[in-house]
Amino acid sequence: MSDQQMPLQFSRTSQGAREARVLAVGGGKGGIGKTLLTANLGICFARSGMKVVLVDADLGGSNLHTCLGIEFPGVSLGDFVQRRVERMQDVIVDTGVDGLSLISGAQDFLGSANIKYTQKMRLLRQVCRLDTDLVLMDLGSGTSFNVLDFFLVSDLGLVMMVPEPTSLENSYRFIKSAFYRLLRHREKNQALRRVIEEAMEIRNPREIRTPYDLIRVVSQLDPTRGAQYLQWLQEFRPLLVINQVRNDEDRDLGQAVRLACRKYFGIDLDYLGHIAYDDAVWKAVRRRAPLLEASDVESELGRSLWTLAREVGRRLAAAPGRRRWEVAE
Incomplete structure (x- = not known):
């Protein structure tokens, strides 16, 4: 072409x-x-x-x-x-x-x-x-x-x-951290900012592990802001590319990651495709x-x-x- x-x-x-x-x-x-x-x-x-x-x-x-x-x-x-x-x-x-x-x-x-x-x-x-x-x-x-x-x-x-456990784990962390950082920039309420900062810590007293957990906590404190966070979550759609694909299992990884992010994070990744090794x-x-x-x-x-x-x-x-x-x- x-x-x-x-x-x-x-x-x-x-x-x-x-x-x-x-x-x-x-x-x-x-x-x-x-x-x-x-x-x-x-x-x-x-x-x-x-x-x-x-x-x-x-x-x-x-x-x-x-x-x-x-x-x-x-x-x-x-x-x-x-x-x-x-x-x-x-x-x-x-x-x-x-x-x-x-x-x-x-x-x-x-x-x-x-x-x-x-x-x-x-x-x-x-x-x-x-x-x-x-x-x-x-x-x-x-x-x-x-x-x-x-x-x-x-x-x-x-x-x-890439289709490696370390890359997979770090990618999930990157996507989640990017969304939390986005909320931190948009939120002006200092009390809610502190909640977001807590969520960015791996171990936090509120046991926030996912964006859904954070939205649940914020909704209890301020239902209006919780609804706004949910809307921002739905609008947050990073693109995804898998590199160094060697086999069918690697090729299927992109869709698997997209489904996992949607299920556990509520983030709908836009999977573009892969690059073969x-x-x-x-x-x-x-x-x-x-x-x-x-x-x-x-x-x-x-x-x-x-x-x-x-x-x-x-x-x-x-x-x-x-x-x-x-x-x-």
Whole structure:
């Protein structure tokens, strides 16, 4: 299937100074393919005629530039965070792929994984205002507040996992933590905020284990807010992709995870599909080259990446144009 056959484009908003659509790629565990997926989705959208900026938001562990064959970008996100430049637009570098640019994190500075709240807010505001069609953010692993906030400020958040028990466990934790963090941002009542913070602890006195448990507790304290939390839960729909699929059991995992999240968390994941295990992936990493080179487009792996890009494009086209968490001025 040729690039031109793939309906990836979506409309840009027309409200004054247009903001880019933002997709964040996250997951609870490192080494699961987030960076490779981000890079190659970017290539798919750029080849479809869109203007795309990749942002390496894996603070302290950046390597998105390596997957694109870029040795050492002259400027990076660190220059913006440390105010050596004022505009994020000034740290964008070319990738060699038409329409695809990169904001690299290659020049990590000491403490880059633990940026201050004010630095994070400034960064998030300017990410959303980049003059482009689409921003793809490659997030770090785990459930730190920085990672969760990058995930939540996006128009769509994609959770990636592999068919391993550790990845499965960490993905459930990531999804649950992201929803709790979303509630924490939206809730202004200090007493209810404390309940949410309790829920984020693995061991808590109210024995809150799932979003349903939290909503039950909040409903007892404030029925109106409990109903609002339930509505937010129903609206919270992260995308899901399974990577490194080797057999039928692995292929079935995506639907199994979706059903488990709906049953136990009340969260209806949007399962996009899977990526088959392929030696071409680690070979591309070793040669420091994009996976989707011309020779790879028609492979099974290439077709699966284009299929995922098409599904992401459809979701972005249907997105309401408002983010789950608006960054305050």
